[in-house]
Amino acid sequence: MWNVVRIACACLAVGAIGEFVHADEGETQGEASQNSGKIDVNSVFGRFGYATTSKIDQKSCQITLKLDQKAFIEKVPMLQAMQLLNPDITQTKINTEPTVLSMAFSLNMAPVAIKEVYDENPGVDRCSFRQNVAVVDDYGNDRDEWFFSFAFSRQLYKRINWDKFPPQNLMKIAPEFRFNPVVMMKANNESGSQ
Numbered sequence: 001m002w003n004v005v006r007i008a009c010a011c012l013a014v015g016a017i018g019e020f021v022h023a024d025e026g027e028t029q030g031e032a033s034q035n036s037g038k039i040d041v042n043s044v045f046g047r048f049g050y051a052t053t054s055k056i057d058q059k060s061c062q063i064t065l066k067l068d069q070k071a072f073i074e075k076v077p078m079l080q081a082m083q084l085l086n087p088d089i090t091q092t093k094i095n096t097e098p099t100v101l102s103m104a105f106s107l108n109m110a111p112v113a114i115k116e117v118y119d120e121n122p123g124v125d126r127c128s129f130r131q132n133v134a135v136v137d138d139y140g141n142d143r144d145e146w147f148f149s150f151a152f153s154r155q156l157y158k159r160i161n162w163d164k165f166p167p168q169n170l171m172k173i174a175p176e177f178r179f180n181p182v183v184m185m186k187a188n189n190e191s192g193s194q
Contacts, residue, residue: 041113048075049134050105052113061127065113066144068134069102076101097190099133099183106131106147108167118157125154129174133183147183150174 042051049071055062076094079085085105094101110131117127131147152174160173171177 041109041116045109048072048079050109052116054117056117056121056124058123059125061117061121061124063113063117063127063129065106065110065129065131066134067102067106067109067131067147069098070134070136072102072105073098079105097187099187100191102133103147103183103187106133107170110150110170111162111165111167114152114157115162118152118154127152145183146180148177148179150177 045051049068051066051068053064053066073094076085076089077091080087080089085101089101110129114127114129118124128149128151130149132144133147134142134144137143150170156173156175
């Protein structure tokens with residue numbers, strides 16, 4: 001059985017990340033917000049290899065979340081220093097479990113991205129989300145891998161207490177939530193799970 005909860009808990013709770021992005025009065029603790037009027041996931045976390053792209057019409061949207069694994073892994077110590085990742089994660093773990101850490105960070109970022117989409121687009125009802133990761137394959141080639149995907153609706157968005165929502169619950173409540181089985185196998189192999 002996949003040890004998904006272990007992977008999802010490798011990072012700190014989304015509350016810490018969500019508070020970092022959606023701090024009081026539109027300011028964050030990050031330097032990305034110092035001179036811009038708009039705070040969003042891309043402006044705060046882009047420097048860590050995380051980005052979102054969207055295709056939004058009047059009632060629906062398609063959101064692609066992407067993590068550049070190499071950029072993210074290089075910035076893990078900085079994220080730890082900012083208290084956005086568990087400081088107990090060792091350099092050995094960072095080097096030997098990049099898929100596990102990338103998956104955990106992506107799972108923790110997904111609720112932040114969901115909230116941003118629905119907060120900024122009041123007419124949007126249904127959205128599909130797809131998390132990809134940019135990796136270098138075994139042959140040295142750049143490649144995008146699908147990590148997970150899910151659907152979401154405004155009705156579901158309204159039911160969530162975002163201040164207390166644990167990111168691992170996204171797997172339980174989001175319709176059509178699916179992991180890429182190949183990536184999950186890779187993560188399990190890295191962490192020694194069966």
